[in-house]
Amino acid sequence: MNKEANLAALAADLRARLNRAAHQYYTLDAPEIPDAEYDRLFQELQALEAAHPELATPDSPTRRVGGAILDGLQPVRHVVPMLSIRTETDTTPKGAEVFDQRVRDYLASEQRRTQLKPTDERYRAEPLGPEAQAILAGAPVAYVAEPKFDGLAINLRYEDGVLVQAATRGDGETGEDVTQNIRTVRQIPLRLNGKAPPVLEVRGEVYMRRDDFEALNERMRQKMAAGDKAARTFVNPRNTAAGAVRQLDPALTAERPLSFFAYGLGEVTPPAQGGPDFASHWQVLQAMKSWGFPVSALARRAQGASDLIAFHADIAGQRDGLPFDIDGVVYKVDSLALQRELGFVTREPRWAVAHKYPAQEQLTTVQAIDVQVGRTGKLTPVAKLAPVFVGGVTVTNATLHNELEARRKDVRVGDTVIVRRAGDVIPEVVAVLPDKRQAGAPEFTMPAHCPVCGSDVVREEGEADHRCTGGLFCAAQRKQALLHFASRKALDIEGLGEKLVDQLVDGNVVKTLPDLYRMGFVSLAALDRMAEKSAQNLLDALEKSKQTTLARFLYALGIRHVGESTAKDLARHFGQLDAVLDASTDQLLQVPDVGPVVAESIHTFFQQPHNREVVEQLRAVGVHWPEGEPAPAALLVLAGKTFVLTGTLPTLSRDDAKAMLEAAGAKVAGSVSKKTSYVVAGEEAGSKLDKARELGVPVIDEGGMRALLGGEG
Ligand code: IVH
Numbered sequence: 001m002n003k004e005a006n007l008a009a010l011a012a013d014l015r016a017r018l019n020r021a022a023h024q025y026y027t028l029d030a031p032e033i034p035d036a037e038y039d040r041l042f043q044e045l046q047a048l049e050a051a052h053p054e055l056a057t058p059d060s061p062t063r064r065v066g067g068a069i070l071d072g073l074q075p076v077r078h079v080v081p082m083l084s085i086r087t088e089t090d091t092t093p094k095g096a097e098v099f100d101q102r103v104r105d106y107l108a109s110e111q112r113r114t115q116l117k118p119t120d121e122r123y124r125a126e127p128l129g130p131e132a133q134a135i136l137a138g139a140p141v142a143y144v145a146e147p148k149f150d151g152l153a154i155n156l157r158y159e160d161g162v163l164v165q166a167a168t169r170g171d172g173e174t175g176e177d178v179t180q181n182i183r184t185v186r187q188i189p190l191r192l193n194g195k196a197p198p199v200l201e202v203r204g205e206v207y208m209r210r211d212d213f214e215a216l217n218e219r220m221r222q223k224m225a226a227g228d229k230a231a232r233t234f235v236n237p238r239n240t241a242a243g244a245v246r247q248l249d250p251a252l253t254a255e256r257p258l259s260f261f262a263y264g265l266g267e268v269t270p271p272a273q274g275g276p277d278f279a280s281h282w283q284v285l286q287a288m289k290s291w292g293f294p295v296s297a298l299a300r301r302a303q304g305a306s307d308l309i310a311f312h313a314d315i316a317g318q319r320d321g322l323p324f325d326i327d328g329v330v331y332k333v334d335s336l337a338l339q340r341e342l343g344f345v346t347r348e349p350r351w352a353v354a355h356k357y358p359a360q361e362q363l364t365t366v367q368a369i370d371v372q373v374g375r376t377g378k379l380t381p382v383a384k385l386a387p388v389f390v391g392g393v394t395v396t397n398a399t400l401h402n403e404l405e406a407r408r409k410d411v412r413v414g415d416t417v418i419v420r421r422a423g424d425v426i427p428e429v430v431a432v433l434p435d436k437r438q439a440g441a442p443e444f445t446m447p448a449h450c451p452v453c454g455s456d457v458v459r460e461e462g463e464a465d466h467r468c469t470g471g472l473f474c475a476a477q478r479k480q481a482l483l484h485f486a487s488r489k490a491l492d493i494e495g496l497g498e499k500l501v502d503q504l505v506d507g508n509v510v511k512t513l514p515d516l517y518r519m520g521f522v523s524l525a526a527l528d529r530m531a532e533k534s535a536q537n538l539l540d541a542l543e544k545s546k547q548t549t550l551a552r553f554l555y556a557l558g559i560r561h562v563g564e565s566t567a568k569d570l571a572r573h574f575g576q577l578d579a580v581l582d583a584s585t586d587q588l589l590q591v592p593d594v595g596p597v598v599a600e601s602i603h604t605f606f607q608q609p610h611n612r613e614v615v616e617q618l619r620a621v622g623v624h625w626p627e628g629e630p631a632p633a634a635l636l637v638l639a640g641k642t643f644v645l646t647g648t649l650p651t652l653s654r655d656d657a658k659a660m661l662e663a664a665g666a667k668v669a670g671s672v673s674k675k676t677s678y679v680v681a682g683e684e685a686g687s688k689l690d691k692a693r694e695l696g697v698p699v700i701d702e703g704g705m706r707a708l709l710g711g712e713g
Contacts, residue, residue, distance in 0.1 A: 007048065011055040014045040018061040019191055026186040027294045059162045059191035063183050070248045073176035076167035079267040082155060082203065083172060085330065086348045088355045093309040099331055099353040100305035103141055106342060106350055107132050131335050140304030142334040144281045145311040146263060147298050148354050150325040151207030152242040154178070155266050156188065161196030163189070168245065172347060178245050182206070184254040189292035197275040201266030202288060206245055208237040209323050210423050212257035216240070224404060225464040232408065235430045236361065236420055237325055259324070262293035280334045301334060312355055319357060320392065320423050328356035360422040361430070364388035366415045369400070369444050373452050375480025376560055377468040381406045381444065383417070383429050391421030398427045402464045403446045412441040452476040472512060472610065479505050481558050485513055489564050490556035491545040491623075495538045503527050514617035517542055546622045550577060553625055557615070559605045561598045568662060569593060570602070575630035581606050581615070590632065592639070636665025637710060641677040643668050644692070647685030649702040657705065664709055672697060680705045 021038050025031040042061065049056045056062070088095035111132070113124035128136070135141055153169040166182035167175040182188060185206060192200070208216075216234065223231035234240040244256035265284055269275030278284050282301055289295045298315060302308050308331050315329050333339050333351035342350040368384040381400040388395055398419055400406040411417060411429055416436035421427040446466045448457055455470030468474050472481055482501045486493035493516075504510040509523060519542075524535040548556075554577075555567035562570070573591045574580045580602075588599035605611055643661050645654055645668065652660070657680065658668045672679060672691040679692040679699045692699050700708070 007052060008055055011045065011048050011052075011057075011060075014041055014048070015057070015060050015191075017041055018045065019059070019189065022061060022186055023189060023193070023292050027292065057162070058164065061190065063190070064186065065184065065251070065254055068180075069250075070180070072248070073168075073178060073246065075170075075174050076165065076177045077174050078155060078167065078170075078172070080201070081172050081347070082153060082169040082175070082266070083344070083347055083349055085352045085354050087328075088353050091356050091358055093312060095353075095355040096308035096312055096331065097305045099355070100141060100308065103333060103342065103350070104135060107135055110341065111136055128341060129337050131338050132341055135338075140307075141338075142280075143302040143304075143308060144285070144332045144334050145300050145302045145308055146330045146332070147296055147315060147322075147326040148328040148330045148356075149205035149207050149261050149263075149296075150238045150327045151205040152238070152245050154182065154204060154206050154245070154260075156182070156202045156204075157266075158192055158196060158200045158202070160198060161192040161200075163191070176246065180250040181245055181247055181253040184250060185258045185260055187258075187260045187294050193292040194290055196291065197269040198273070199267055199269045199275075200291075201268065202262050202291075202293060203264040203266055204260055204262035204293070206241055206258050206260050207324055208241040208244075208257065209259055210237060210325065210425065211323060212259075213237040213240060214425065216256065221401070221405065224408060233405075235418070236422075260294055261296050262288040263295075263330075278336060280336060281332050281339075282334055284336075302331070308355075316357055322423065325360065325422050326357070327359070328354050330354050358389070358392065360391040361418055361420045362388045362390040363416055363433070364395075364419055366411060366413055366417055366429075368413055369406070369411065371447055371451050373450060373468050373474060373476035375477055375484060375558065377450075377470065377474065377477050379446060379450070379457060379466040379468060381446070383411055385417075385419060385429075388419055390419055390427070391423075393421065393427075395419055395421055395427040398429045400429065400444075403444070403459075403466060404464050406444045410443070412437065412444060414438045414441050450474055450476075471608070472614070475505050478511070482510065482513065482516070484558045485516075485556045486545075487556075490552055491548055492552075493538075493545045494541040495534065496541070500527070500530075500538075512617070513614050514621050517546070517618075517621035517623070546624060548623065548625050550575075550625045550627070553577070553618075553623065554580065557605070557611075559602055561601045565667075566591075566594065566598060571628075572631050572636075572663070572665065575628040577615070577619075577627070579630060581612065631665070638664040638666035638708065641666045642675055643705075644670070644672050644676050644679045644688055645682075646679060646688035647682035649680070649682040652702060657702070660709060661705070678705075678708070 018038065018041055021031070021033050021041075045060065046062050049060065049062055088099060090098065107128065110124060111128055113122050114127055116123045118125070155167045155169070155175065156163060157165040157167075163179075163183070165177065166179045167177055169175050183190065213234065213236075220231050220233045224233075240256065241258055244253045244258060247253045263285075271277035276287060278287065285295050285299055298318075300311055302311055312329055315326070319326060331353050333342060339349070339351040344350060365386045366383050367386055370382045370384055372380045372382055374380065381403065383398045383400055385396055385398060400409070400411060409429060409432060411432055414437070416433045417429045418431045418433070419427055420430045446457060446459075449455065450457055450468035450470055453468065453470040453474035453476070455468050455474060457466050457468055459466045468477065470477060472478050479501050482496070482505070483498065485491055486496035504527075507527070509519060510516055519539075521535055521539060524530060524538060525532050549571065551568045551571035554562065554570050555564050569591050570580055574583065583603070585596075585599045585603045588594055588602055589596070638661060643666050645657055649657055661668050669676065672688050672695065674695055676692070676695075676697045679688060679697055681689050681692075681699050681701060689699065
């Protein structure tokens with residue numbers, strides 16, 4: 001072979017390996033090569049194509065990053081029109097029965113036409129096929145039922161197995177050329193797997209997954225908070241996907257994570273000319289899968305209306321948990337011969353129907369904008385809505401996140417808004433209908449004083465959130481502080497839940513944390529819905545919680561930026577509470593992982609006389625812990641080391657091993673990375689062990705761990 005042929009073969013090999021890897025990763029969700037290897041191959045191909053432009057082909061994965069900016073989208077005439085389907089708006093199971101009956105009735109009417117005199121203009125010469133005959137004799141109609149994906153319909157044209165054109169549906173006759181943009185969709189093969197017909201058009205839906213949509217909006221919110229004037233949040237996955245596909249700058253499309261499901265065919269080389277010969281829609285779905293397209297795993301074959309009804313109910317039950325939006329299901333007659341006999345009315349096939357679900361977006365009005373206060377004093381504007389049934393629940397509240405977001409969406413009291421609830425995502429106001437605004441409706445502004453306690457509200461430099469400065473003086477913050485204090489990783493007071501805390505704070509029974517320990521049986525039993533037994537249980541739990549550890553106590557105080565792990569570090573480093581109370585910022589900075597922001601927060605907290613008072617009173621009512629010797633981390637044997645535990649150790653429980661390591665100054669992490677110092681593996685160690693071996697992290701057993709701890713055991 002000459003040099004050119006060698007290079008061409010190398011490029012073809014790289015393309016094939018990359019395309020295969022992309023299919024494994026994006027469509028089958030089963031990656032076969034590490035990301036780094038993919039990147040390496042990709043760069044090799046990019047370099048090769050840059051040096052030898054004649055080697056670049058339309059199916060090269062290097063084309064997925066987006067090409068030149070377009071002036072406009074060019075029209076594309078569809079060889080086979082892209083039809084729409086009739087929608088059954090009856091969202092009850094009856095929708096399926098109506099469709100099944102219509103199919104049967106039509107076949108019967110066609111059958112009657114064969115029985116007319118040939119002179120009758122309605123006469124049909126061709127007899128119906130055996131499937132239609134069986135149905136007329138009472139057999140159930142065989143269907144395929146699929147989800148109705150909520151995105152944008154696309155026609156993908158492959159010639160000799162290579163993607164040559166992608167077009168939107170448009171009016172069904174003429175769409176728009178969006179080839180460059182569609183190439184950026186990783187789930188769409190640039191070259192078909194296996195034997196491909198000379199011409200193949202695959203149709204399906206481009207959509208955006210819910211998690212991709214949420215992550216995209218989160219990125220946008222961060223950009224907005226950072227002052228990016230061009231940034232905005234998106235309304236819903238469907239509009240975002242549709243907008244991305246019709247972008248003029250393919251590089252922008254490449255930044256929008258799009259996905260694809262195939263559900264049908266357009267023009268295909270006929271069997272007589274070497275094209276595939278399909279008998280059923282189900283076969284078409286299987287073939288599309290084998291060519292490399294994502295086909296929904298939810299698609300089912302169904303017999304008769306009863307199966308369709310069951311499918312409709314089954315998917316309705318799964319709808320909230322699906323990773324993407326659907327607005328209904330689609331039923332299709334499975335046999336392609338029957339589909340031909342059924343034909344079309346106007347532009348809709350008689351053999352398919354969309355059966356809808358209740359909408360996930362609805363219009364409603366904003367009755368008020370309340371401001372809620374969280375544990376750390378964060379103020380959150382919440383739109384109070386006229387109750388509306390959306391996404392399967394009645395929604396009356398929707399968070400507006402913060403002032404910036406509320407202003408960006410410009411939500412005002414009295415506005416008509418679009419509310420969306422899809423999946424487990426919390427309901428959101430996605431947009432305002434400006435035409436319906438009442439004249440003079442004022443813009444939303446954050447209050448200058450806390451709506452709960454009246455303290456000043458501040459917004460710190462560079463932060464999007466407003467905060468109440470009231471601290472524990474603020475009832476809203478007090479409630480959250482009590483719940484945090486009682487939580488499992490803090491003082492672990494069983495039975496002190498939200499409802500009870502509301503009663504205790506609203507009834508002024510508990511004003512500060514130590515008040516918890518001053519409650520008597522009588523005052524407790526007098527509370528609403530509090531049985532004598534529960535009152536006694538709570539008192540017992542409170543008594544039990546008094547014996548704790550310094551780390552838990554520090555965590556329980558709810559100091560900003562002091563989580564469980566920092567509290568442990570503080571307890572270990574200082575050993576005694578008084579040393580923490582009096583530590584300067586510099587001394588606090590000596591603690592591992594404590595940076596300036598955290599040190600400042602701890603220092604300020606303990607400088608506040610009322611916080612010190614709370615600490616003293618808690619000690620006075622009997623909260624106690626074993627005070628230890630200060631153990632500055634730097635002096636501990638395992639300081640600075642990170643361990644990961646996996647599998648079952650012979651004599652130690654996971655918690656005990658963790659406690660021993662932490663007492664020696666080590667950190668115990670949940671997953672293995674290059675920074676892990678040791679993996680301690682026991683019986684039935686799983687993927688963490690594999691990962692350690694892959695990264696070359698030392699693996700030890702319990703004995704090895706004890707040896708590191710100083711030879712005990
Ligand atoms: S089949 C002739 N199957 O719904 C049948 N369509 O009007 C052509 N859609 O424009 C469509 N999921 O964008 C089919 N599983 C599915 C679908 C589906 C979503 C969309 C498609 C079409 C519209 C129906």
